Amino acid sequence: MNVAAIDKILLIFFHGLQSYFTLAGRTVVRIFRRPFYYRECAIQFDTLGFSSLFICTLTGLFSGMVMALQSLIQLKPFAATSYVGGMVAVTMIKELGPVLAALMVAGRVGSAITAELGTMVVTEQVDAMRVEGTDIIKRLVVPRLIAMLIALPLLTIVTDVISVFGGYIMASGYSINPLLYISGLPQFMVFQDLIEGVVKPALFGVIIAITACYVGLNTKGGAAGVGAAAKQAVVLSSVLILVADFFMAKIFVVFRG
């Protein structure tokens, strides 16, 4: 690979990065500017958030159950199976709950946002809106960002609660006293863990919405272009979620002191 090719790749990368953060910045600024599309926000909340409830419930249930199962196997030789509830709760609320819910929503909602916006771009609907005098970011990106910002923390809370319940079912199957399971929960947790479990998904919601909108609004080509864009949005937001999760965890560790 020659220098010119590397130069071109770097140029495309940094141009993309600049455009991504420009879109994010403009979107945040427009949240506070008129006109406010309340109806559009409510529609997006319903479409993107409420409809993801089932998939998050399933994710929480089975991940909680498998966490409890693995913990029981590990804790049994030490006669510490009563701590299984605390282990499930702390792992799910701090890490797995936010990340798994975000990855599920990125796959389901991120691809849907990109496909919808991408189709609007290739069928010239976005151009038509601009000609009609509409601010595209205000009309298309802001409602999706607000919807994700509210919906993902709520979906994560549901995932967390269901996962703890899933762990409880599994622990009951292994004859763990239900009271021991429940009393183990606060032993492993502090209040900051709950904050961490809500702040993380809010950031993941921003990542999913901005990434999906950015990729969607930059879709090129026809049907194949829309398909490729949807795939790109899911991969990109999933990777960004995992990267952001690490840095958020690091920041929370620093704050914990």
Next chain:
Amino acid sequence: MTTSDSIRIEKLCYSIGGRRILQDFDFHLERGVNRTILGVSGAGKTTILKLLLGLLEPDSGKVFIGDLCITGLPEAQFIQQRKRIAIVFQGGALFDSMTVGENVGYRLFEEGRLTQAEITKTVLEKLSFVGVEAALNLYPAELSGGMKKRVAIARALAADPDYIFFDEPTTGLDPIGVHNICNLMQRLQAEGKTTLMVTHDLATAFSTSQRFTFLHKARVLFEGSEEEMKASSIPEVCEFLEPTDRSLFYDVQTTHDRQPEQVELL
């Protein structure tokens, strides 16, 4: 005629992925003179409409709406000037998630100047003008190609623009649909609207326009009236008006002239 009554392009160059689409392009659309831009597919006709509306940014050159040069300006600063213009996109570009009524009244809803009753009245008037008032509550997916175009025209008319751009308005329509669209354009012109159409449909062009611009290989090869065009001795214009067997090689040549990355896309 003052410059505030016109839309114009000066020395404009535009390229995509290294392929030159327009080279030193000059264009002037005066109020009251209906124009058509002709050229083979891929000649850059639609690109001109998008440049005139400020939807694309040129490599160099200037675009004026009235006295205002919109090149390089943020969109928010020329939205008022652009409201004098409406466009009917090739596929209609109706908003999928809205009904026909919501599509037509979209700009009026966005502006928020009129009451719901006034918007409904205007929407019905415009739909009646194009003859699809029965489709008020249907979604675009439930309409035929011709109806979509007529709804798109109604949407363009809703804000009472001075200029209406048509991007291939008759492509894919049956003869009756073509006749209806031509008839609508003539009625709009009679009402004082100035139309600019891009097409390769000669019959539609000659029945609705007074002036013609012929594009070939990123440049304007001809500019004039119907009579002047038919009398032109420019080989590409003659070939376009009356295609011969050489036209088979014309397409191949056009393809070869493009950059390799564009050929792969064809």
